[in-house]
Amino acid sequence: MSRMTSLLPSRLSALLASAIALVAALTPLSAGAEAPKHIKIAVEGAFPPFNYLDSNKQLQGFDVDIANALCQAAKLDCEFVIQEWTAMIPGLLEKRYDAIISSMSMSQERRQKVAFSQRYYDSPTVFITQKASNIAIDTSNGLKGVRLGVTAATSQEAYAKKFFGNADTVVFSASPDLYKGLANGSVDVILEDKLAVYDWLANTKAGSCCMFNGKDIKDPEYFGDGAGIAVRPADTELLATFNAALAQIQADGVYDTINAKYFPFSIQ
Known part of the structure; x- marks a missing residue:
């Protein structure tokens, strides 16, 4: 009897510890403690x-x-x-x-x-040209003879291919390269997202060369x-x-x- 009595507390402790561990494993974390x-x-x-x-x-x-x-x-x-x-x-x-x-x-x-x-x-899409240029954006002729810059794999590139097939289109790998191409005269005009190019035009020395030219373009098929x-x-x-x-x-x-x-x- 004395042996059974001496072993009981330790066995109960072990069983209790196992039960607690099992409950902890099966109980989900509270919303506040849940890992994101x-x-x-x-x-x-x-x-x-x-x-x-x-x-x-x-x-x-x-x-x-x-x-x-x-x-x-x-x-x-x-x-x-x-x-x-x-x-x-x-x-x-x-x-x-x-x-x-x-x-x-x-x-x-x-x-x-x-x-x-x-x-x-x-944001609409817009044309941008150098302030010193005399280019008047005339989309009715597909921008014939104009060196048009766009960024690769953009909605602007797809739109230009569809509607401005007469332009001499130059595709740049990224927007900073596109803006540089306009500033240094590699292209005559670029087609770009209005909000994206706004910061370059308004807040950089390089962008002070240039301006919006023509009307905003909105076409859900291309620009969503x-x-x-x-x-x-x-x-x-x-x-x-x-x-x-x-x-x-x-x-x-x-x-x-x-x-x-x-x-x-x-x-x-």
Whole structure:
């Protein structure tokens, strides 16, 4: 009897410890303690003021700030991946990252490959020329004889190929190269997103050479309904998460604060 009595406490302790461990293993973490889901977000890093690398090689820009705000609102653990533009959608479909937040316009062609969130900003496409040039934009002749610059794999390139076949089109690898080409006279005119080129025109010495020329261009077939967050079509839960987070930052003023940091007007 004395032996049984002496062993009972230790056996009970062991059983109790096992039970506690089992309960802990089976009980989910509370909402406050739950580890945030880790996702990777692709950004080009060469499209100021929307996304670019600063002097310390750190990502900055409107897209980056919006992405960080969305991740905070959605309680996501987000990691940025710098991706060259022409491989953006292929990289998403190959699961090298989970989303694209990089000023991607929601064109019909892209909608056939990826799923988009609600629009997070909108901007027309415009022509830009040197102030000293006498070029009058006449699209009725397909810009015959004009050296037209566009950026590779953009909606502007597709639009130019369709409507300005008479132009001598030069395709640049990235937007900074496109702007440099206009400034140094390699091309006569460029076709670019209005908000993207605004910072270069308004805030850089090089951009002071140039100006908007002609009317804004809006064509949903090519430029879509503004810029959206792209995810794989099957990732419906992630898409819903981004849409909910976007609605939240628009409602609580976070979006407006980011907007005002980059533009003196609303781009929603």
